[in-house]
Amino acid sequence: MANTEREALWQERVERWRASGLSQRAFALQEGYPIRQVGYWVRRLSAVPSMAALVPVTVQGAAAAAPAMKLCGPQGWSVELPPDTSAAWLADLLQRL
Structure with missing residues (x-):
């Protein structure tokens, strides 16, 4: 055999x-x-290793970085914030200005 x-x-x-x-x-x-x-x-x-199966994948490019947020006040001040700034934090900041 x-x-x-x-x-x-x-x-x-x-x-x-x-x-x-x-x-x-x-x-x-x-x-x-x-x-x-x-x-x-x-x-x-x-x-005994089993045969590896090939699995099709789709590769996507990196997402474009969101631009920074810039706030400009009427008195000439400006604040530049990262794009992931919390909306609640930003609302609190604007109330205090």
């Missing part, structure tokens, strides 16, 4: 063991397999 055939056979057996809900020992005894061989194949097949 070729290695690929043996691996495919044990892959099917390990899947049956997982679906059975039995311990490895109970499954091996029930099916007539050597207990150590069942454990070996469970470990070996768990270590």
Whole structure:
């Protein structure tokens, strides 16, 4: 039996063991397999990396930074604020000016 055939056979057996809900020992005894061989194949097949799937993604460019907010008063003063300034804070500031 070729290695690929043996691996495919044990892959099917390990899947049956997982679906059975039995311990490895109970499954091996029930099916007539050597207990150590069942454990070996469970470990070996768990270590085989699955094929990575490629997933399409869309990359968007960075959003343009919002311009700073500049307040100018009639007396000639000006205040420049970052674009993420809280509206509540700005309302409080304008009431105090």
